[in-house]
Amino acid sequence: MADRILDLIAKHGDTTFPEIINSIGDEARGNIAFELSPNTILWDGISQTLFDSFALIKDKLELHKTHFLIPAFDGALLDLPIARSAPKKGYKRPHWLPIVFRFRNKQDADERRALLRQRLSTAHHLHDADDEA
Numbered sequence: 001m002a003d004r005i006l007d008l009i010a011k012h013g014d015t016t017f018p019e020i021i022n023s024i025g026d027e028a029r030g031n032i033a034f035e036l037s038p039n040t041i042l043w044d045g046i047s048q049t050l051f052d053s054f055a056l057i058k059d060k061l062e063l064h065k066t067h068f069l070i071p072a073f074d075g076a077l078l079d080l081p082i083a084r085s086a087p088k089k090g091y092k093r094p095h096w097l098p099i100v101f102r103f104r105n106k107q108d109a110d111e112r113r114a115l116l117r118q119r120l121s122t123a124h125h126l127h128d129a130d131d132e133a
Contacts, residue, residue, distance in 0.1 A: 010112035014100035038090025
């Protein structure tokens with residue numbers, strides 16, 4: 001699943017939780033809240049597998065605060081007050097910090113895009129060979 005997340009971010013640039021969840025499907029849905037600090041919720045309703053996948057790729061990604069409508073354009077938003085920041089001690093009550101994911105550095109993004117192009121090219125050649133057979 002971690003590779004699927006990286007591929008999606010490489011293809012689309014800034015990527016929201018709803019985009020990732022919708023792309024992966026039911027395997028990404030669950031009952032876990034992804035918290036940055038106490039009561040600072042990045043997203044609610046993810047699976048343990050998705051949560052663990054982010055742990056595997058966290059060094060490659062950055063989180064960037066975004067307008068709350070950006071995730072809404074991708075199909076979902078949380079019914080929580082919007083967090084203005086991510087205080088280290090968190091909030092007393094749950095707040096939503098709308099974020100997008102992007103690659104931490106350009107080299108990682110470029111390498112992932114090259115890998116995607118290579119996979120597409122290989123798949124295209126295999127499809128052409130099937131048509132000729």
